Amino acid sequence: MPQPILFDMDGVLLEGPGTHPQVYADAADAALDELEADPTPTQRADLRRNDLENVADHCEALGIDPARFWQLKERYASQGTHDRLRAGERGLYDDIDAIEALAERTTVGLVTNNRHETAEFVADYVGIDFEVVRGRDPTLEGYRRRKPEPDYIEEALDELGSSEGLYVGDSIKDVTAGLAAGLETAFLRRSHNRGLDRPAEATLELESLAALTDIV
Incomplete structure (x- = not known):
């Protein structure tokens, strides 16, 4: 089976770069x-x-x-x-059905700086069969361990029993954390990051999640 693909949440599944x-x-x-x-x-x-x-x-x-x-x-x-x-005050990106398609071919996971409780809620809300879901712990130390630290990505990999894969995110800190965890990285373009240069270390640059279905 192909290597696992882990996805950031805010700006990848949920519209906008973060919590209001x-x-x-x-x-x-x-x-x-x-x-x-x-x-x-x-x-x-x-x-x-x-x-x-x-x-x-x-x-x-x-x-x-x-x-x-x-x-x-x-x-x-x-x-x-x-x-x-x-309430529909925050939406989902139209291309996340690509993740559902990928879940039929390989292992997919959700790893976010957002709260773990919210990560679990979103995984259930979107109905995607993520093999692992990891968000930040609701503690002061948990907040300190957010990306660009690789901790939560590494914990997800440990749960999957894997040391390789791809991390998909929409920010420089996603690329930094993914690389630190030993993964290849994909920098996903969204409206809020159009003005950013592609991180030099990113393995891939994606205009849509749909592009992953042609790669994997």
Whole structure:
């Protein structure tokens, strides 16, 4: 069987390069409410962003556990993301049916910097038979291990029992992480990255996921 193909999620399956900032803002507010914290406007603004240094400092000042705050924020962010998908506020790319076709020929997986809970939701939502799904852990350390670090890709490969394959992503950090994990890489063009130069280290440049069906 051909080598496995692993796919990034945001900008590859889901339209747009990442989670909408308002999702994180709402998630932070919900976490603060649950923890009965009363932040200043500056603290609230910082905690709405994924800035780990400020999270630790502000949580200490507010007398709340930063690990607990982060876990709650991640949970509420996943809920907000899932609601937006169900409501059609964030769409899917038209060419992801190519991944379903590829799943009939080889092993396919989903590896993303997005939250693991959301990765599992999206895999089920799109109905593709991914052999492995890996997103970031809902912890401060899990956030630090995101791409361009190769950790989550390596964990997916370990689960598949493979050390070779192809990683498909839409950003430079995807190419960097894939290479660090020992994979070939494909840089996928989308509307949000048209102005970027092709990463020199990328094995392939794709105008559509459909092009993979002619390669594999």
